[in-house]
Amino acid sequence: MRVLGLDVGSKTIGVAVSDELRLCAHAVRTLARQGTRADVGQVSALCRTYQTQDVVVGLPYDCQGNEGKRAQRVRVFGDALAASGLQVAYQDESFSTVEAEEHLLAADMSRARRKQVIDKLAAAVILQAWLDEQRRAAPASSPVVDEESAS
Numbered sequence: 001m002r003v004l005g006l007d008v009g010s011k012t013i014g015v016a017v018s019d020e021l022r023l024c025a026h027a028v029r030t031l032a033r034q035g036t037r038a039d040v041g042q043v044s045a046l047c048r049t050y051q052t053q054d055v056v057v058g059l060p061y062d063c064q065g066n067e068g069k070r071a072q073r074v075r076v077f078g079d080a081l082a083a084s085g086l087q088v089a090y091q092d093e094s095f096s097t098v099e100a101e102e103h104l105l106a107a108d109m110s111r112a113r114r115k116q117v118i119d120k121l122a123a124a125v126i127l128q129a130w131l132d133e134q135r136r137a138a139p140a141s142s143p144v145v146d147e148e149s150a151s
Contacts, residue, residue, distance in 0.1 A: 003054045004047055005127025007093065007119055008074045013039060014119030016127045017050050022134070025127035027120035040080050047086060055086050058093030058126035091130040093122070 005025055007014035013031040018024065031042050047053060057078045062068040067075075075090075082088045 001054065002050045002052045003056055003127065003131070004043070004050060004052055005056045005058070005091075005123045005130065006043065007058045007123040007126055008077055009033070009119060010073075012119050013043070014121070014123035015043075015046060016120060016124035017046075017052075018127060018131055022131055025124040025131060027124040030119045036077060036080050039077065040084050043081060044084055044086065053085065053087050054089070055081055056089050056091050056127050056130045057081070058123070059090040060093050089130065091126050091133075093126050 001022075002020055003018040003022060005016040005018070007016075011033055013033060015028045015031060016025045017028050019026070028046075031039065033039055034042070043055065047055065057074060059067070059074055060070045062071075078088045078090065
């Protein structure tokens with residue numbers, strides 16, 4: 001099942017989605033913020049489109065690694081998503097926008113175009129970090145043993 005990733009800002013929400021195997025994150029779109037209720041509706045509609053209930057929300061920490069006012073606002077939004085029936089997980093979003101910007105600069109993208117895609121690419125960076133952590137945390141599958149050749 002796919003997972004939706006969000007980079008929640010004050011004006012926009014960057015959106016990414018995983019592939020069905022949960023290996024790769026793909027930038028999808030940027031939503032204009034319209035208030036918590038409307039934003040939850042937009043995210044819920046995207047979850048229906050991608051047939052998922054799982055959402056990873058980027059959580060901003062301050063320079064000391066603490067949750068500040070921005071993180072509190074993001075958690076309020078995450079709580080609203082959870083109250084709507086979605087499964088919400090949080091992922092440290094530190095430097096996700098910086099990493100996204102580096103990718104766009106390496107691609108020699110114009111400043112105007114970078115501004116259009118930065119939020120959704122940051123969402124993909126956040127979601128990819130979460131996907132990678134989930135794979136590292138999963139227990140290694142035991143090898144399949146063919147009993148006939150083992151004898």
